[in-house]
Amino acid sequence: MNTQSLQIAARLNEARKLREEHAALKRENARLRDELASLEAHLDLAQTLLADLGAEGRRLVLVDGWNLILGAGSEHRTREALMAHYQTLVDADPNLVVWIIFDGPKAATSGTGRLRATYTGGEGPQRADRFIKSVVRAAGFLGLGDRVDIHSRDKDLLKRPLAFSVKI
Numbered sequence: 001m002n003t004q005s006l007q008i009a010a011r012l013n014e015a016r017k018l019r020e021e022h023a024a025l026k027r028e029n030a031r032l033r034d035e036l037a038s039l040e041a042h043l044d045l046a047q048t049l050l051a052d053l054g055a056e057g058r059r060l061v062l063v064d065g066w067n068l069i070l071g072a073g074s075e076h077r078t079r080e081a082l083m084a085h086y087q088t089l090v091d092a093d094p095n096l097v098v099w100i101i102f103d104g105p106k107a108a109t110s111g112t113g114r115l116r117a118t119y120t121g122g123e124g125p126q127r128a129d130r131f132i133k134s135v136v137r138a139a140g141f142l143g144l145g146d147r148v149d150i151h152s153r154d155k156d157l158l159k160r161p162l163a164f165s166v167k168i
Helices: 003-041 043-053 065-070 079-092 127-141
Strands: 059-064 096-102 108-110 115-119 148-151
Touching (some): 043 096, 096 127
Parallel strands (some): 059 148
Antiparallel strands (some): 108 115
C-alpha cells in the first residue's frame, strides 16, 4: 500500500465517522422535536393537573370508564353506578381527585369539584386509553406522576412503563 492509498483510506474512514455522527445527530434532533411536540400537546392537560394536584398530598385517579362498566365481573354496570362509587371515595378522602374517562363521539366534560367525567370525542378505538396516557405523560412532565393512579382492567393500558412513576 502506498502513501496515496493510505490517505484515501483515512479520508474514507473519516467520512464514515462523520456520516455516522450526522445520522446520530439527526436521530437526536427528531427525538427532541417529538418531545417538544408532546410537551406542546399536553400543555392544557398540564394546567388542569396543576389545578387538581396543586395542594400538598392530593392524588388523582384516572378511571377507564367503559372498561370498568363493561368488563367481566364489573361491580358497576352503569355510568351512574360508577360515578356514585367514585363520589363515595371522593367524599371520604379530601385529597382525592377522580377523573373518569369515557370513549364518546362528542368531547364533553361534566362534574365539578373533585369528580369529573370526560367523553373523549373523536373517532377510532382506544380513545379513552390514549387520553389517559396523555394525562399520565403530562403528569410526568410536571413531576407529579407518582401522585396519579389508574383504575382499569385493560392489560395494555396497565403495562409498564406507561410513563414515569404512575401507580396502577
